[in-house]
Amino acid sequence: QVQLAQSGAEVKKPGATVRVSCKASGYTFSSYTIHWVRQAPGRGLEWMGWISGGNGNRKYSQKFEDRVTITSDTSASTAYMDLSRLRFDDAAVYFCARGYSGDDPKIDQWGQGTLVTVSS
Amino acid sequence: QSVLTQPPSASGTPGQRVTISCSGSKSNIGRNYVDWYQHVPGTAPKLLIYRNNQRPSGVPDRFSGSKSGTSASLAIGGLRSEDEADYYCAAWDDSLNGRLLFGGGTNLTVL
Numbered sequence A: 001q002v003q004l005a006q007s008g009a010e011v012k013k014p015g016a017t018v019r020v021s022c023k024a025s026g027y028t029f030s031s032y033t034i035h036w037v038r039q040a041p042g043r044g045l046e047w048m049g050w051i052s053g054g055n056g057n058r059k060y061s062q063k064f065e066d067r068v069t070i071t072s073d074t075s076a077s078t079a080y081m082d083l084s085r086l087r088f089d090d091a092a093v094y095f096c097a098r099g100y101s102g103d104d105p106k107i108d109q110w111g112q113g114t115l116v117t118v119s120s
Numbered sequence B: 001q002s003v004l005t006q007p008p009s010a011s012g013t014p015g016q017r018v019t020i021s022c023s024g025s026k027s028n029i030g031r032n033y034v035d036w037y038q039h040v041p042g043t044a045p046k047l048l049i050y051r052n053n054q055r056p057s058g059v060p061d062r063f064s065g066s067k068s069g070t071s072a073s074l075a076i077g078g079l080r081s082e083d084e085a086d087y088y089c090a091a092w093d094d095s096l097n098g099r100l101l102f103g104g105g106t107n108l109t110v111l
Helices: none
Strands: A003-006 A010-012 A018-025 A033-039 A045-052 A058-060 A068-073 A078-083 A092-099 A114-118 B009-012 B018-023 B035-039 B046-049 B063-068 B071-076 B085-093 B099-102 B106-110
Touching (some): A003 A092, A010 A018, A018 A033, A018 A092, A018 A114, A033 A078, A045 A068, A045 A078, A045 A092, A045 B099, B009 B018, B018 B085, B018 B106, B046 B063, B071 B085
Parallel strands (some): A010 A114, B009 B106
Antiparallel strands (some): A003 A018, A018 A078, A033 A092, A045 A058, B035 B085, B063 B071, B085 B106
């Protein structure tokens, strides 16, 4: 079955960079996109960006585009999200999720989430 | 502050029908499909509705979606206690050049 397995919880200091990985299985990685979405405590879902598993095209939310980098390794069916210059308000659960290319994102499978704590 | 506007909360009693609205603009809901997600805190979100009104397999037909102009709605009929969750609408926004928007979310309470 389709699974997205994310890396474990991270504790980082302000100003540091965090990398979260997302290993996909059970489907053809190159046929779908991977989205990154986060939820801070007490806040709603917030879209950060996506990458095409096929051609590596990517798009970032304007809010994060100077700090986020999304990459993928098709041979390993794995996507990565790097968030740099971490701030206290970046503390959140970060989700990767599978989406469809085209006119409907239809994000139909989600990872388990990775808790990122920012603490000095 | 999200560009897709949802009421922060909604409630209903078991068996009731509840509707959650999502208001946007021409560049997002007006020109693109709307998806809906159910999120129970501490778990992964779940796709409930795609392409405005399509249900993935396994989603009960108590859940239905609709869209008109720059607004969309999610209706939940025969409300059950397990429906208590946060609900989010989402759509591409053409003015943001291929970026996705989520609504602010609606917390549904089953009384």
